[in-house]
Amino acid sequence: xxxxxxxxxxxxxxxxxxxxxxxxxxxxxxxxxxxxxxxxxxxxxxxxxxxxxxxxxxxxxxxxxxxxxxxxxxxxxxxxxxxxxxxxxxxxxxxxxxxxxxxxxxxxxxxxxxxxxxxxxxxxxxxxxxxxxxxxxxxxxxxxxxxxxxxxxxxxxxxxxxxxxxxxxxxxxxxxxxxxxxxxxxxxxxxxxxxxxxxxxxxxxxxxxxxxxxxxxxxxxxxxxxxxxxxxxxxxxxxxxxxxxxxxxxxxxxxxxxxxxxxxxxxxxxxxxxxxxxxxxxxxxxxxxxxxxxxxxxxxxxxxxxxxxxxxxxxxxxxxxxxxxxxxxxxxxxxxxxxxxxxxxxxxxxxxxxxxxxxxxxxxxxxxxxxxxxxxxxxxxxxxxxxxxxxxxxxxxxxxxxxxxxxxxxxxxxxxxxxxxxxxxxxx
RNA sequence: GGAGGCGUCGCAUAGUGGUCUAGUGCGCUCGCUUGGAAAGCGAGUAUACCGCAAGGUAUCGAGCGUUCGAAUCGCUCCGCCUCCGCCA
Numbered sequence: 079x080x081x082x083x084x085x086x087x088x089x090x091x092x093x094x095x096x097x098x099x100x101x102x103x104x105x106x107x108x109x110x111x112x113x114x115x116x117x118x119x120x121x122x123x124x125x126x127x128x129x130x131x132x133x134x135x136x137x138x139x140x141x142x143x144x145x146x147x148x149x150x151x152x153x154x155x156x157x158x159x160x161x162x163x164x165x166x167x168x169x170x171x172x173x174x175x176x177x178x179x180x181x182x183x184x185x186x187x188x189x190x191x192x193x194x195x196x197x198x199x200x201x202x203x204x205x206x207x208x209x210x211x212x213x214x215x216x217x218x219x220x221x222x223x224x225x226x227x228x229x230x231x232x233x234x235x236x237x238x239x240x241x242x243x244x245x246x247x248x249x250x251x252x253x254x255x256x257x258x259x260x261x262x263x264x265x266x267x268x269x270x271x272x273x274x275x276x277x278x279x280x281x282x283x284x285x286x287x288x289x290x291x292x293x294x295x296x297x298x299x300x301x302x303x304x305x306x307x308x309x310x311x312x313x314x315x316x317x318x319x320x321x322x323x324x325x326x327x328x329x330x331x332x333x334x335x336x337x338x339x340x341x342x343x344x345x346x347x348x349x350x351x352x353x354x355x356x357x358x359x360x361x362x363x364x365x366x367x368x369x370x371x372x373x374x375x376x377x378x379x380x381x382x383x384x385x386x387x388x389x390x391x392x393x394x395x396x397x398x399x400x401x402x403x404x405x406x407x408x409x410x411x412x413x414x415x416x417x418x419x420x421x422x423x424x425x426x427x428x429x430x431x432x433x434x435x436x437x438x439x440x441x442x443x444x445x446x447x448x449x450x451x452x453x454x455x456x457x458x459x460x461x462x463x464x465x466x467x468x469x470x471x472x473x474x475x476x477x478x479x480x481x482x483x484x485x486x487x488x489x490x491x492x493x494x495x496x497x498x499x500x501x502x503x504x505x506x
Numbered sequence: 507g508g509a510g511g512c513g514u515c516g517c518a519u520a521g522u523g524g525u526c527u528a529g530u531g532c533g534c535u536c537g538c539u540u541g542g543a544a545a546g547c548g549a550g551u552a553u554a555c556c557g558c559a560a561g562g563u564a565u566c567g568a569g570c571g572u573u574c575g576a577a578u579c580g581c582u583c584c585g586c587c588u589c590c591g592c593c594a
Contacts, residue, residue: 120556123563130563133575134524145574286584328553459553 079294079446080173082112091176098183098408099174108169115162122155171294175443177408178380178417184407190420191407196391197400200426200482207488208427209480210358213239215488216505219359230356231348231363235476238505242479242492243366243472245499247341250368250469251278253393254339260389267388271381276339276370281319283342284310289322292447294414300349316340316369317466321444328451328459329373335382336373336462339469341366359473360432368469375452376442379463380417383439386467387419390435393470397493399478400424402431416441423474427481434474437467 085092089105096103129148132141177183182191200206213219218239224232235243253259254276261273290296290311295318303312313319320340329336344367355361370389374382387403394401404420411418417439422431442461445451451459483491489506497503 116556119563123556126564127562129575130527142574149574 079170079443080175081442081446082170085109085173086112092173095174095176095408098177099411099413100185100409101172101174101413103169103172105173108166108173111162111166111169115159115166118155118159118162122152122159125152125155172413174413175416175441177411177415178439181405181411181417182407185409186407187410189407190404190410193403193405193419195400195402196395197398197424199400199424202426202484202486204486206426206481206484208358209425209477211427212480212484212488212490213358216490218505221358229363231361233359233362233473235359235473238490238500238502239476241500241502242476242496242505245492245496246470246472246475247368248499249396249496250393251339253396254370254389254469263388263392264385266392267384269381269385269388271378271385272335274335274337276337276372279316279320279323279338279340279371281313281316281323281340281342283313283319283345285313285318285322286310289325290318292325293318293322293444294447298349301347303345303347312345313342314346315344315466316342316367317371320369320371321464321466322448324373324450324462325448326450328453329462330453331375331455334373334375334452334462335378338371340369340371342369343367344471359477362473365471365473367471370465370467370469372465373445373450373452373462374465375454376460376463379439379441379465382463383417383419383437383465383467386465387421387437390421390437390467390469394421394423394435396495397475397479399482399493401434412438414438414440414443416443423478423482425478425481426484432474432477434471434478435468438465440464440466 080092085105086109089109093105096105125148129145129152132145132148182189184190210219210221216238218235218237220234220236221232224234255278257273257275260275264271264273284305287296287309290302295314296302296311302314304310305312317340319342320338324336343364345364346362348361348363351361359365370386372382372386391401391403401421401423404422406415406418406420415438419437420433421435421437423434424430425432441463444464445461450462450464452462453459479493480490483493485491487506489504492500492503492505
């Protein structure tokens, strides 16, 4: 959500963001609702003030009679306020975050901009296989039995794959919790930034509807798993329960940035992606993910995102995988995003780059409704800025490793940095 | 799942229908005092919204209700604690 005061004072900027992000919203309607709401509020406050004055001390019968009249008027106005407020809220929720200056304006994904490509595309002197073929042949991925037991888009990962995933988890935690490593990454990226380590978090995987809404992640609801008996949702990312953990809290400037590296299972209905990526681990109803979440001072949030992207690139390079970095255009970025950066790793079996990481700079868009603030040394309170990003989506990084590290014999080498965690060098 | 208790200003507590515009203590900030500090004394010390301001309104876990008037009474929900049951 944007600050309504900001909206009032920057109507043209907000209108442009609405247009560039292809959002169906008439801002003038919101402004009208805002004015009506304030008008009703003022009137209501005057009445309440009168009521408060009248209800002090012992009451005469005439006084009580007058107060009764006031009570009726207040009731009516409260009803009216409720209606106006709902209208205002419904419209205000649709207002998108303002894209950063370096975000390209564009209609759809075709206008996303490749910022850089790193690493040489993996070359083979044989025809590389797709990961599900390899998985089946090596008996480490079993989609058929998963379909029998749970349905489409589920998998049993077996044998070496769970060990590989655990290795990625351990490796990621070792990078993100090591201050020296972070310092080096920041220096290499020429960022003047704190090297404070990320704190490991295993968050809950279920979330209350109202908190989900405050994260602005409940919609589209068709994408979410809902458990009606308890009116609770399964998270689609650890972001959902880590980003909200400081709801209604005021952090101290001295403890900023507050950085987390979370791990959780993510649940997605994948509504509307019928027929897309039906084979293999690319698009699953359930997958495990390492997620970065960071709370910063407003002036540091953009740099924080640059740092997070640098960390991800460092890790992808460590794994020896070729990738490209994209900045998403206005038409393809999320409503909540100020800047949205994706990393796509080359998948030889599919012969293309596939999205493996997403980094979202939210500025104060989520913090405003979550009511997460920071008390500055000056004494002033401000909403914190938030960043979230994929550290690794385990299933997709497994795909990338399998396809890039396959051999002609149909075995899969383990990237060097992971070998000390897996305890083996090859899946065969 | 059952029974009971509890949720008040950063923390601890007082408050059982109007005097609560929420008291007190601790903590914190500033000042006085001091060579400096402690103690002591004095002042200040939640957030949001509206307003140029004076000021007003809301918030005592959340919501709904009773009442002329609710921190206080009733209902629902959430959370915490104790005991029992069950369970990994």
